[in-house]
Amino acid sequence: MVYDEDTLRVAAATTGEFVDWKGIAFDGSHGTHTGLIGQRHFVNPVAPGVASPEGDWSDHRLLGKDGRRYGPLPREWARYDGLYLYGKTVVIAATVGGTRVLESPGWLDYGTTPVFTRTLNLGKLGKPIQLRVAPETVSVALSGDGTLRKQSGFWVAELPPSAKTRIYISRADPASLAALVPTVHGPMDLEPFTYGGPKRWDEEIETRSQPGKTDGPFIADDFPLPVENPWQSWMRPGGFDFTPDGRAAMVGTWNGDVWRVEGLTDPAPATLRWKRIVSGLFQPLGVKYRGQDLFITCRDQIARLQDLNGDGEVDFIGNFNNDHQVTEHFHEFAMGLQTDESGNLYYAKSGRHALDSVVPHHGTLLRVRADGLQTDILATGFRAANGVCLNPDGTFFVTDQEGFWTPKNRINRVHVGGFYGNMFGYTSVTNTADSAMEPPMVWITNQKDRSPAELVWVPKGAWGSLGGSLLNLSYGTGRVFIVPHSQRNAPSQGAVCELPMPAFATGIMRGRFGSDGALYTCGMFAWAGNATGPGGFHRIRRANTPAYLPVAIEPSKGTLAVRLSDPVDPEAIRPEAFALKVWSLKRTAGYGSDHHNERALSIRGVRLEGDRRTLILDIPDLAPTQCYELKLNLTVPGGSSVERVLHGTVNDLTRS
Numbered sequence: 001m002v003y004d005e006d007t008l009r010v011a012a013a014t015t016g017e018f019v020d021w022k023g024i025a026f027d028g029s030h031g032t033h034t035g036l037i038g039q040r041h042f043v044n045p046v047a048p049g050v051a052s053p054e055g056d057w058s059d060h061r062l063l064g065k066d067g068r069r070y071g072p073l074p075r076e077w078a079r080y081d082g083l084y085l086y087g088k089t090v091v092i093a094a095t096v097g098g099t100r101v102l103e104s105p106g107w108l109d110y111g112t113t114p115v116f117t118r119t120l121n122l123g124k125l126g127k128p129i130q131l132r133v134a135p136e137t138v139s140v141a142l143s144g145d146g147t148l149r150k151q152s153g154f155w156v157a158e159l160p161p162s163a164k165t166r167i168y169i170s171r172a173d174p175a176s177l178a179a180l181v182p183t184v185h186g187p188m189d190l191e192p193f194t195y196g197g198p199k200r201w202d203e204e205i206e207t208r209s210q211p212g213k214t215d216g217p218f219i220a221d222d223f224p225l226p227v228e229n230p231w232q233s234w235m236r237p238g239g240f241d242f243t244p245d246g247r248a249a250m251v252g253t254w255n256g257d258v259w260r261v262e263g264l265t266d267p268a269p270a271t272l273r274w275k276r277i278v279s280g281l282f283q284p285l286g287v288k289y290r291g292q293d294l295f296i297t298c299r300d301q302i303a304r305l306q307d308l309n310g311d312g313e314v315d316f317i318g319n320f321n322n323d324h325q326v327t328e329h330f331h332e333f334a335m336g337l338q339t340d341e342s343g344n345l346y347y348a349k350s351g352r353h354a355l356d357s358v359v360p361h362h363g364t365l366l367r368v369r370a371d372g373l374q375t376d377i378l379a380t381g382f383r384a385a386n387g388v389c390l391n392p393d394g395t396f397f398v399t400d401q402e403g404f405w406t407p408k409n410r411i412n413r414v415h416v417g418g419f420y421g422n423m424f425g426y427t428s429v430t431n432t433a434d435s436a437m438e439p440p441m442v443w444i445t446n447q448k449d450r451s452p453a454e455l456v457w458v459p460k461g462a463w464g465s466l467g468g469s470l471l472n473l474s475y476g477t478g479r480v481f482i483v484p485h486s487q488r489n490a491p492s493q494g495a496v497c498e499l500p501m502p503a504f505a506t507g508i509m510r511g512r513f514g515s516d517g518a519l520y521t522c523g524m525f526a527w528a529g530n531a532t533g534p535g536g537f538h539r540i541r542r543a544n545t546p547a548y549l550p551v552a553i554e555p556s557k558g559t560l561a562v563r564l565s566d567p568v569d570p571e572a573i574r575p576e577a578f579a580l581k582v583w584s585l586k587r588t589a590g591y592g593s594d595h596h597n598e599r600a601l602s603i604r605g606v607r608l609e610g611d612r613r614t615l616i617l618d619i620p621d622l623a624p625t626q627c628y629e630l631k632l633n634l635t636v637p638g639g640s641s642v643e644r645v646l647h648g649t650v651n652d653l654t655r656s
Contacts, residue, residue: 001105001116002036005080005300005322006061006072008094009049009132010105013116013169014038024330024527025255025283030353033328041116041171042134044154051130052077053097057152062325064358070325071359075373082303082318085278086197091190099126099161102190110180113172121190122163131157134169139177141168144188164188194316196309201276205229209539211268217547218501223264223537226274233257233276236524236535238285239337239510244292246515250277251537252284252296254526258305260312264539265516278305278314286337286347286387286510297337297347300326302368321345321368323375325359327352332362336387336454336510343370346378346396348385351425354404354591363425365398365414380427381420381437382412386475386509387454399452399472400440405432407585407593408627409452410440411472411483413492421587434587439651441485441492443585443626445595448496448647451476451529453509455483462517463542465565469551472496473521475507478531480521480540484550484562484646488654495553495630495648501540505533517542548634548642555650560617562632562646567612572635575603578617582625595627624650 002011016038021027023034046069051057053076060077061069072079077097084091084102092103100123108115122129133140133148133155140155142148145163149156159165166188170177205226212220225235233253240251248262257279263272286297296303301322308315324334331353338346344367351363365379365388382398383406389397396414400406405422412420419429421437429436444452453475460467470483480501485494508523508531524535546566554561560580583598605618615632630646 001107003092003105004046004049005319006070006326007047007049007059008073008078008080008096009044009047010118010134011046012036012043013041015041015114028527030330032330041114042138042169044132044134047132048073048078049132050078050096051132053127055130057132062359064325064327065356066358068358070327072322080319080322082316084194084316085200085314086193087200089193089197091193093194096129097127099123099129101129102194104190104193106186108168108180108184110170110172113170113176115168115170115172115177115180118167118169119188119190120159120163120165120167121188122159122161124162126161128158128160131159131167133157133167139170139172139174141174141177141181142166143168143181143184194308196307196311196315199311199313201231201313203230205274207272207274209263209266209268209270209272212541214543216501217543217545218499219541219543220501220504221268221539221541223261223272223539225535225537226259227534229276231276231279233279234534236526237510237522237537238283238524239287239297240520240522240537241287241289241294241512242514242520244289249520250287250289250294251522252281252287253535254283254285254524256281256284258284258287258296258314264520265514268539275312277307277312278317281317283333285333285335288337288339288345290339290343290345295320295337295345297334299332299334300324302337302345302347302372321372321375323368324349325361327358329353329355329358331384333384335385338388338390340390344368345370346388346390348382348388348398350384351382351422354424356424357426360426363422363427365396378416379414379418379420381418381422381425381429383422383425386452389455389457397441397455397470399455401451402446402592404589404591405587407443407587408446409444409449411442411444411452411455411494411496412438413441414438423589440649441494442483442496442647442649444496445627445647449474449476449479449481451507452481453507453523454511456511456513456519458519459513459517462513466542466547466549466551469565471511471519473508473511473523475509475523476529476531478504478507478523478533478536480508480519482549482551484553486554487552488554493555493649493651495550495646497550497644497646499549500547500642503531504536504538505531506536507531508536508538514539546636548636548644550632550644550646553646553648555622555653557653558618558620558622560619560622560630562615562617562630564613564615564634567637568608569635569637569639570608570612573606573608573615575606577633577635578603578606579631580617580619580628582628584626622650622653624653
């Protein structure tokens with residue numbers, strides 16, 4: 001039985017085969033949708049499944065550009081509250097016109113004409129409610145409180161407050177169904193199922209963390225995932241967060257599980273203990289604790305997971321907020337999850353691929369109010385925004401991916417009200433000129449990274465001289481980039497440079513620093529990318545070896561200053577050890593952009609400041625440019641050399 005959270009209708013009931021397993025999350029296909037393939041016993045059209053308190057059946061939900069309705073019913077009319085899990089029993093919680101409603105689906109084997117049941121309990125307070133049960137072409141019966149009638153081609157049930165009711169739906173002969181009803185015995189009271197049920201998954205799976213090589217400035221430990229598990233759960237992590245005590249982590253996988261893992265912060269090699277705590281979520285791609293509360297970003301809702309009886313498993317998938325406007329398009333991922341000091345939650349919603357937007361949430365940065373009662377659109381014009389980073393100054397970092405109206409990958413420093421380029425996103429901007437959009441802090445060409453993910457700040461006390469730096473994770477290449485950027489009050493501008501360490505086998509999307517000062521990061525391969533391992537979870541520790549990474553970059557009239565994390569040899573600073581080229585992009589409705597007017601710029605001289613970390617490059621022809629590549633060949637103490645390659649953007653030149 002398929003339940004529509006937005007309209008509170010039972011959309012369909014089938015037997016036999018389940019679904020066709022098509023769609024990007026199952027077979028990787030684009031533009032397909034998962035469909036029921038079993039025998040359909042009844043189907044209800046897309047429309048409210050409950051009448052409004054005034055008895056209205058009209059669909060008053062948001063009207064999309066395509067003329068279809070999206071999102072949940074008005075909150076004062078009806079609201080899906082969540083799902084209780086009790087063994088093999090599930091109980092749907094909703095509020096209809098102020099009346100609390102509990103509902104549990106069921107099924108009776110009745111030969112070739114099975115019977116589907118809906119057991120409902122209503123709260124004492126509120127008005128009677130009306131349910132659209134099924135088309136009048138099938139047989140429907142009712143036991144307990146309430147009445148049935150036919151109305152406008154459907155069976156409608158009217159239930160009074162305090163009702164305990166069971167509705168039977170079947171293609172059986174009406175007389176046969178009526179004869180069956182008195183023989184059915186079973187609990188009508190659903191309240192006992194709302195306090196937590198028995199464990200469903202007793203198994204705890206162990207893997208062994210693998211220490212990384214220690215011959216470089218960074219050590220990458222690997223946390224093997226429980227790929228072999230009794231439920232054939234596909235281990236493709238889309239997000240994680242540490243538990244409030246910092247001793248474990250909650251890991252969400254793209255196909256709908258959340259796992260608790262212990263032992264992460266122990267020195268490798270160590271035993272990792274994995275416990276499945278919930279399943280059945282809709283493409284979770286963000287995980288975040290707010291105090292003791294665990295929130296998950298799904299495509300249909302921000303879910304709050306609750307363990308009601310303290311046995312370590314989730315008993316209630318609460319709907320904290322389902323303002324989400326979900327269309328059938330495969331590309332509209334809901335990405336990342338962060339909170340601010342006031343308890344507001346933030347995530348990014350992708351737009352449709354190669355198609356105009358349909359609903360206001362397409363291609364936006366969203367804020368969910370701390371009480372969950374309102375969602376605000378903060379910025380628009382994104383194509384495939386893979387997560388969000390909150391900044392101390394009230395701005396955000398949101399990356400975007402090359403595509404239509406997005407000539408290359410972008411790192412955007414986002415301000416409330418800003419538009420970031422994708423005309424296919426839902427926006428009031430009609431001017432297609434580049435001047436109508438906020439420029440990115442960095443345009444990233446494919447040679448450097450084909451799919452940037454979330455950004456994360458290095459804590460001030462972590463990673464030595466890299467403390468306070470900004471990092472960008474890469475879904476496309478499985479790498480971590482440092483993002484040196486301007487510290488001046490000029491338009492945001494910066495660059496990216498790989499950390500000197502091997503790429504991971506899978507794309508990495510989410511990162512959080514642990515209490516031990518290490519960066520923990522997880523990710524997966526699900527759509528186009530170079531790092532095709534199905535999923536991964538890793539820890540990156542800072543070694544004592546100098547990294548010689550750029551931590552800040554300041555373009556000025558005639559000069560480019562690059563500050564390094566570690567001192568270099570002043571005797572080996574020669575102009576021929578540096579190279580700079582620039583190019584431009586063309587932003588159009590087509591996919592991506594070639595490099596235009598690519599050319600080298602002469603570096604007339606280089607000097608090293610007294611700190612031995614700051615390089616000043618004398619570049620007479622330096623001008624604002626969408627893209628540049630700067631190669632640094634550095635001689636370091638001891639006589640060896642390292643090369644660092646920066647790709648960046650200059651939006652503004654200040655006077656030196």
